[in-house]
Amino acid sequence: MTQTTPRYDVVAIGNAIVDVMAPAHDDDISRLDLAKGGMTLVDEPRAHDLYAAMGPAREISGGSAANTLAGMAALGSPCAFIGQVADDQLGEVFAHDIRAAGIAFATPVRSGQPTTARCLIFVTPDGQRTMNTFLGASQFLPAEALDESVIADAKVLYLEGYLWDPEEPRRAMRRAIAAARAAGRKVAFTLSDAFVIARHGDDFRALIAAGELDILFANEHELAALTGCEDFHDGIAALADKIPTLVVTRSDKGAHAVSGGEHAHVAAAPVAQVVDTTGAGDLFAAGFLYGHVRDLPLETCLSLGAVCAAEVISHYGARPEADLRALVAPLLGE
Amino acid sequence: MTQTTPRYDVVAIGNAIVDVMAPAHDDDISRLDLAKGGMTLVDEPRAHDLYAAMGPAREISGGSAANTLAGMAALGSPCAFIGQVADDQLGEVFAHDIRAAGIAFATPVRSGQPTTARCLIFVTPDGQRTMNTFLGASQFLPAEALDESVIADAKVLYLEGYLWDPEEPRRAMRRAIAAARAAGRKVAFTLSDAFVIARHGDDFRALIAAGELDILFANEHELAALTGCEDFHDGIAALADKIPTLVVTRSDKGAHAVSGGEHAHVAAAPVAQVVDTTGAGDLFAAGFLYGHVRDLPLETCLSLGAVCAAEVISHYGARPEADLRALVAPLLGE
Numbered sequence: 001m002t003q004t005t006p007r008y009d010v011v012a013i014g015n016a017i018v019d020v021m022a023p024a025h026d027d028d029i030s031r032l033d034l035a036k037g038g039m040t041l042v043d044e045p046r047a048h049d050l051y052a053a054m055g056p057a058r059e060i061s062g063g064s065a066a067n068t069l070a071g072m073a074a075l076g077s078p079c080a081f082i083g084q085v086a087d088d089q090l091g092e093v094f095a096h097d098i099r100a101a102g103i104a105f106a107t108p109v110r111s112g113q114p115t116t117a118r119c120l121i122f123v124t125p126d127g128q129r130t131m132n133t134f135l136g137a138s139q140f141l142p143a144e145a146l147d148e149s150v151i152a153d154a155k156v157l158y159l160e161g162y163l164w165d166p167e168e169p170r171r172a173m174r175r176a177i178a179a180a181r182a183a184g185r186k187v188a189f190t191l192s193d194a195f196v197i198a199r200h201g202d203d204f205r206a207l208i209a210a211g212e213l214d215i216l217f218a219n220e221h222e223l224a225a226l227t228g229c230e231d232f233h234d235g236i237a238a239l240a241d242k243i244p245t246l247v248v249t250r251s252d253k254g255a256h257a258v259s260g261g262e263h264a265h266v267a268a269a270p271v272a273q274v275v276d277t278t279g280a281g282d283l284f285a286a287g288f289l290y291g292h293v294r295d296l297p298l299e300t301c302l303s304l305g306a307v308c309a310a311e312v313i314s315h316y317g318a319r320p321e322a323d324l325r326a327l328v329a330p331l332l333g334e
Numbered sequence: 335m336t337q338t339t340p341r342y343d344v345v346a347i348g349n350a351i352v353d354v355m356a357p358a359h360d361d362d363i364s365r366l367d368l369a370k371g372g373m374t375l376v377d378e379p380r381a382h383d384l385y386a387a388m389g390p391a392r393e394i395s396g397g398s399a400a401n402t403l404a405g406m407a408a409l410g411s412p413c414a415f416i417g418q419v420a421d422d423q424l425g426e427v428f429a430h431d432i433r434a435a436g437i438a439f440a441t442p443v444r445s446g447q448p449t450t451a452r453c454l455i456f457v458t459p460d461g462q463r464t465m466n467t468f469l470g471a472s473q474f475l476p477a478e479a480l481d482e483s484v485i486a487d488a489k490v491l492y493l494e495g496y497l498w499d500p501e502e503p504r505r506a507m508r509r510a511i512a513a514a515r516a517a518g519r520k521v522a523f524t525l526s527d528a529f530v531i532a533r534h535g536d537d538f539r540a541l542i543a544a545g546e547l548d549i550l551f552a553n554e555h556e557l558a559a560l561t562g563c564e565d566f567h568d569g570i571a572a573l574a575d576k577i578p579t580l581v582v583t584r585s586d587k588g589a590h591a592v593s594g595g596e597h598a599h600v601a602a603a604p605v606a607q608v609v610d611t612t613g614a615g616d617l618f619a620a621g622f623l624y625g626h627v628r629d630l631p632l633e634t635c636l637s638l639g640a641v642c643a644a645e646v647i648s649h650y651g652a653r654p655e656a657d658l659r660a661l662v663a664p665l666l667g668e
Binding site for chain 2 (some may be wrong): 022023051052054055056057058059060061070088089090093096097098100101115317319321
């Protein structure tokens with residue numbers, strides 16, 4: 001185990017993706033045969049058709065793990081990101097936005113096709129987001145692109161379940177887990193989506209059984225998909241002794257965490273108006289991890305997550321707009 | 335003069351540009367040596383440097399005349415746009431957004447360099463926008479790309495002063511004016527920016543003196559730059575008998591119009607919070623033109639403009655987000 005103080009709080013591996021977001025009606029969701037509230041992988045022709053069917057949109061950098069780092073950076077955490085963009089304008093947008101947030105990002109750009117990943121997000125009047133992801137260059141993150149010195153230099157390696165689908169990044173993430181463990185670092189994983197678990201649940205359960213994961217983030221649907229327990233509390237009980245720190249979010253019903261035998265719960269933080277739920281889980285993870293790497297009490301970690309999630313669902317886009325640091329100051333006794 | 339009813343209310347020629355917008359502090363404006371509140375043309379290296387200095391941004395289609403059409407389309411006007419994008423991702427974004435707004439857009443894409451135009455917009459806490467425009471492909475709109483049948487098929491040809499700077503679009507706009515007049519259509523012009531007038535005021539004054547313009551949009555600074563009159567009312571008096579319809583906006587002091595000897599004035603429409611003034615003048619023109627092509631009373635045209643401008647400055651981005659049609663319904667007796 002290395003004894004030096006790591007340079008980064010978190011290094012994350014995730015989709016390097018630009019969100020293309022537009023308001024939509026529930027009619028559009030059914031007419032276009034979309035899975036409301038979920039994330040569906042789409043190929044380029046389908047992405048093209050869906051884009052043509054979308055209203056005027058705005059482009060905002062996204063990606064689950066990248067959003068989490070943007071939240072942590074806004075709180076003051078030094079972070080690094082690993083992900084694959086193409087040599088195109090959306091790749092420039094992604095790279096600009098993550099670096100402008102203060103996050104180290106040095107994965108070499110990939111030439112040629114496919115293009116940088118896009119997520120076409122239809123936001124219905126209830127604030128719910130329906131995501132359609134064209135993975136593009138993101139799915140070709142090679143294991144060779146990992147800078148293991150960066151992984152060794154971060155307290156936590158954070159991995160995004162969405163990126164478990166494509167083969168190359170999955171291999172890269174397995175190698176990253178090994179590198180983090182060899183360096184004595186923690187490994188955190190977010191399950192991302194119930195459909196991802198339907199495809200890769202066996203992998204995730206094997207990682208957990210092997211003790212490879214120190215922190216697991218899930219929402220209640222993902223918890224049910226992973227454990228097979230319909231009841232929320234049964235699900236927590238089934239996992240709690242297999243994961244050092246388990247964090248489960250329940251949208252407007254708040255969040256739970258179990259860590260070292262301690263069980264904590266917080267209510268959801270108040271939101272004047274839910275505009276767009278994109279990034280809610282990502283920003284919850286940001287707040288929680290910020291507290292976790294500082295050894296703050298478990299309930300404080302949850303409260304930090306709740307405040308960050310509440311900010312991001314109050315506006316369009318999955319990255320924070322308000323001064324998160326000021327919002328959480330009371331929780332930090334500042 | 336053609337006797338058929340035109341298919342479009344307005345056909346506009348303008349920059350086909352994507353806005354790249356980020357919050358900024360007044361310190362950034364001075365540190366980066368930007369002209370606060372103005373529009374500065376920048377070359378690609380300067381655009382690159384400014385982008386690197388910008389915080390995390392969002393991309394939203396813009397362009398002054400295109401924004402005006404987006405407002406008119408939201409009100410229910412059939413419109414067409416002529417402008418030049420490159421064969422790249424930002425070009426796709428611009429074309430998607432304008433077509434998704436219901437606006438006809440058929441200018442052929444331009445291959446090769448330069449890229450689609452970008453406007454780097456720094457939005458300070460007072461809601462003021464400071465624009466830095468890389469004209470890119472937009473400056474190469476060729477006169478040959480004009481579809482004169484579209485111009486003949488619109489009640490009003492609307493031209494953007496910003497596009498008078500580059501030579502090719504200037505030539506295209508002169509040709510478009512001739513085509514509109516030959517077809518018996520009206521020509522509307524927006525002066526865009528006091529610095530544009532500093533460069534091309536003689537051209538604009540010559541167009542006015544020759545009776546080529548039927549409707550002129552200006553803000554008070556542009557009026558002063560064009561007429562040389564420091565006093566606002568002197569400026570209006572100097573122009574009023576040379577332009578059939580003159581519209582002058584004064585930000586939070588409302589707007590004036592003089593048409594056929596009639597003088598009308600409205601106060602600014604109330605706004606809960608000014609977030610971003612980008613597009614205020616563009617959307618004012620949208621509301622005014624919507625009323626004008628329907629022969630509504632002059633004061634109603636101004637009120638329509640004021641409501642549309644108030645909507646667009648209440649959020650980020652220069653295109654409407656709320657249901658403009660519902661917002662103006664009371665003015666239309668609906």
